[in-house]
Amino acid sequence: MKFRRKATQETAAQTAGAAAASEQSAPTTGPFDVSEIRDDIERIDVGALLVAPVEGLELRLQVNEQTEEVGAAMLAGPEGAMELQAYAAPTSGGLWDEVRPQIAADVARRGGASEEREGDFGTELLCRVPAQLADGSEGFQPSRIIAVERGRWMLRATLLGRPAMDSEAAQVWEHALRLVAVRRGVGAMPVGKQIPLVLPAEARRD
Secondary structure (H helix, E strand, C coil): CCCCCCCCHHHHHHHHHHHHHHCCCCCCCCCEEHHHCCCCCCCEECECEEECCCCCCEEEEEECCCCCCEEEEEEEECCEEEEEEEEECCCCCCHHHHHHHHHHHHHHHCCCEEEEEEECCEEEEEEEEEEECCCCCEEEEEEEEEEEEECCEEEEEEEEEHHHCCCCCCHHHHHHHHHCEECCCCCCCCCCCECCECCCCCCCEC
16 A cells, blocks of 8 residues: 555554653664654554555555455565564564574575675575566575564564665665564563554555
């Protein structure tokens, strides 16, 4: 869907209620916890994620047609895309350290290759997996996986296309990532379980 500047009353109430308690400790750059939002940006609420509008990018939701469950949120542009998913994590952190080797092993099973590198968000994973290209020829699909852990959640962002390979092209997606807020919820969840996304009334299925 195209971004629409619309905020829910629930989000505004949560933000206002948490502001007084944690004003001094809130980070100045995101991704944020929903309780840490201190700006007046009207984000699109898709459950686990609140996504800010960024010029040139379109928000799409990946929906399982059989179950009607939303699997991921995706910011798409002319040169690529960024897939966003949030997961329950331990307060002590360390989930990304456990998940990275699993992703690398899966890439290797699919005939691809991966490598770790340090970036602005911490340790990232660069992957290349065999894929059929748009012209029908065989090639590789590049991806760059970023993870941010804070509190009881981990946000995973997967850059696809040119932004996965070109740091300059990735800047707009990195900016969008810094504006994302995560709503973990207060209920108990198994570590590593994806925090549910929902389909807003105005969203179109992709």
